[in-house]
Amino acid sequence: MALEKWVVLPGESRIIDVELVRKLKVGLIGGQIDILGHDEESARIEVHSVTGKDLKISIDGDVLEIDHPQLGWENFLDVFKSFGQNSAKAEISVLVPRSVALTFGMVSASALISGLKTSAKLSTVNGELQVEGVTGxxxxxxxxxxxxxxxxxxxxxxxxxxxxxxxxxxxxxxxxxxxxxxxxxxxxxxxxxxxxxxxxxxxxxxxxxxxxxxxxxxxxxxxxxxxxxxxxxxxxxxxxxxxxxxxxxxxxxxxxxxxxxxxxxxxxxxxxxxxxxxxxxxxxx
Structure with a gap:
């Protein structure tokens, strides 16, 4: 699958369906995100209440990324130190395969991760993170x-x-x-x-x-x-x-x-x- 990219601007809402996802990477500054496992190979991303900064969503092969375009992954916490807690927010709901490989990071957002059967690396600065019913x-x-x-x-x-x-x-x-x-x-x-x-x-x-x-x-x-x-x-x-x-x-x-x-x-x-x-x-x- 060729690279596809969507940019959700402040004030916009978007629903995106992706046929095949095996890996998910999320980087969020503020807001709320729910990541829920289901029994399909596809993924659905619902985005609304975007404020402060654009939100980028991309699929490259079977790798889905949801983050702010300015952020990198090699130095997650160091990069986030330069952003204010209220500089960017979004409310996001993501349905993904239960076996998706997950790398997740946030600053002050709240998150729920539920129903996955996979190992995962999860990071937060001062946001509340709730994980339910995960095997791995x-x-x-x-x-x-x-x-x-x-x-x-x-x-x-x-x-x-x-x-x-x-x-x-x-x-x-x-x-x-x-x-x-x-x-x-x-x-x-x-x-x-x-x-x-x-x-x-x-x-x-x-x-x-x-x-x-x-x-x-x-x-x-x-x-x-x-x-x-x-x-x-x-x-x-x-x-x-x-x-x-x-x-x-x-x-x-x-x-x-x-x-x-x-x-x-x-x-x-x-x-x-x-x-x-x-x-x-x-x-x-």
């Missing part, structure tokens, strides 16, 4: 923007300065590096490893009640609550412990912090009916 490995980057990942299947690697990160689902592995952003991991089933590094951000992980854990945790002045153990500041000495589960599977929890707290709790066991038909639960809520 995620590489997340944030300066101060909040990132929420729900009903995920796969591994997650996250980097943040002050933005909070919340993830849940069948997470095979999770790793994060941060400064002051809080991290919450709600892992369903068997998670191989949770590894975090933070300065003052708090880390909380919720695991299934039947999963064993192997802890290697270090904090200077933070508080550790690891199952039934509570430790106040290891002062560089580190803390190692093992909690047995119902089987042979263990989750390795490796955490380092300066003043941030580290907490690991257990999900409540499912309610079960007793002989009188009443329901009871066990574990920690």
């Amino acid at each position: 490995d995620l590489d997340l980057n944030s300066v101060s923007g909040e990132i929420s990942v729900q009903s995920h299947t796969g591994s997650i690697n996250a980097h943040t300065v002050s933005g909070d990160i919340t993830v849940s689902g069948n997470i095979s592995k999770f790793s994060s590096d941060g400064v002051s952003g809080d991290v919450f991991v709600d892992a369903v089933g068997h998670c191989d490893r949770i590894a975090t590094n933070t300065v003052s951000g708090n880390v909380t992980a919720r695991l299934s009640p039947d999963v064993g854990t192997r802890y290697v945790v270090n904090t200077v002045s933070g508080r550790l609550q690891l199952d039934s153990s509570v430790i106040k500041g290891t002062r560089g000495r580190g803390f190692k412990s093992t909690t047995e589960g119902d089987g042979n599977f263990y989750t390795d929890v490796v955490a380092n912090s300066v003043s941030g707290n580290v907490t690991v709790i257990r999900r409540s066991e499912p309610a079960t009916a007793d002989s009188d038909g009443a329901f009871s639960t066990g574990g920690v809520a």
Whole structure:
């Protein structure tokens, strides 16, 4: 397919249909974008409420790009520093194949990414990013923007300065590096490893009640609550412990912090009916 390009000017709206898309690259300064997976090879792009700067949409072979013409991809965050938060906005809805290879970046926009079955690299400066029902490995980057990942299947690697990160689902592995952003991991089933590094951000992980854990945790002045153990500041000495589960599977929890707290709790066991038909639960809520 030859290169096709569309430019949506401020004040204009546009609907564009593309027959075949295997790769999607998005760069947005402000506004709102929804990227939704569907079961077709085609893509549909709906654009409206464009302000400030033109929005460029192009298809080159099977590669779809949606961005502002002045932006480049090799130095995404550096380029965006030269743009004001309100210099360009657009409201965009994109339907793409579930298996599309996605590279995504935004400054202050809000975004929803849902229903994909692919690995993706997602970056935000201070915009809110929500990811729902994605299967694949995620590489997340944030300066101060909040990132929420729900009903995920796969591994997650996250980097943040002050933005909070919340993830849940069948997470095979999770790793994060941060400064002051809080991290919450709600892992369903068997998670191989949770590894975090933070300065003052708090880390909380919720695991299934039947999963064993192997802890290697270090904090200077933070508080550790690891199952039934509570430790106040290891002062560089580190803390190692093992909690047995119902089987042979263990989750390795490796955490380092300066003043941030580290907490690991257990999900409540499912309610079960007793002989009188009443329901009871066990574990920690």
